[in-house]
Amino acid sequence: MNQKLIALDLDGTTLNNEAKLSKTTIATLKKAIQAGHVVSIVTGRPNRLSQAYYDQLGLTSPMINFNGSLGHMPHQHWQYEYQYTFDRGIVLDLLQHQQEFNIQMIAAEGKHLFLAHQNETTQVGFFPAVLSHDQQLNAVTLKKNPTSMTIAVDRPLQKQLQSYIEDRFGNFVDVAPWGGPNSVLEIGAKGVQKAVGVERLANYYHIDRQNVIAFGDEHNDMEMIDYAGQGVAMNNATNQLKAIADDVTELNNDQDGMAKYLSKALKLA
Structure with a gap:
């Protein structure tokens, strides 16, 4: 058998529009693992915000978070964690x-780090509406270097803030964005970015790049889709991603597009 490494983006790809794993998706991925x-x-x-899906799928492989910046094996020690x-x-x-950039919220995160500072409640679902005392981000609480920082900013000032960060810390x-x-x-x-994590996984499993199948839908999937031997853009993906992908699913993420494509590609039915 030609063993494949299947690299899966979550939102807009593996998850449906309610951010859930469908029964078809779970069954298909379990079949792929059994094969x-x-x-x-x-x-x-x-x-x-990913581990619940990992557990639902019953995975034992390493998981890549923060767009390639963290690679680890949930529930166990992995000697190649980075x-x-x-x-x-x-x-x-x-x-x-x-104040200057009208920033509504700043969050600093890492594997064991979650701190945030908000001036107003944001509508970004990834963050708690109310922060507990030990989640407050400031010069005292932020003791270690973060893996990721997320900033919710007024749209008119987004480009200006991006330029400020790139000019000073680029x-x-x-x-x-x-x-x-x-x-x-x-x-x-x-x-x-994500390809950094996928390459580490491929090396760890001794799987050639041409045997990597990656699925994604957004700009942060570009390098991963480009790296994979079979880079597949979702039907609902951005036009830029579709342009560089090797293939596009017939169905979108709300119609089990990834699962149905994979089932056919790996002859799992």
Whole structure:
């Protein structure tokens, strides 16, 4: 058997529009694992917001979070675990410029780190509406370098804030605006994206690049889709992603597009 590494983005790809795993998706991925393939979640989400899906699928593979910046094996020690971080001073600098850029919220995260500072309640579902005392982000609580920083900012000032960060800290971090309705900037260590994690997985399992199948739908999947031997864009993906993908699913993420494509490709039925 030609063993494949199946790298899965979560939102807009493996999850339906209610951010759930459908019965078809769960059954298909379990069949793929039974057939001897490796299934791995490769997401922009933090580990705290991905582990429930990992458990639901009964995975034992490493999981890649924060767009490639964290690779770990939930519930167990993995000797190749890694985490890319950047200087906490960058977070503290932005906290001082909150008024200037009308920043609604700043969150600093890592595998065991979640701190946030908000001026107003944001509508971004990834963050608690109310922060507990031990989740408050400030110069005292932020003791270690973060893996990821997420900033909710007024849309008219988004580009200006992005330029400010790139001009001052561009040698150390990359800044990416989120797709979708929320005006959010995501900051991670320079040069790290999903393909970094997928390549580590491929090396760990001794699976050739041409035997990697990756599924995604957004700009943060570009490098991973490009890296994979079979990079598959979802039917609901951005036009830029479809343009570089090897293939596009016939159905979207709300119609089990990924599962049905995979089932056919691996002859799982």
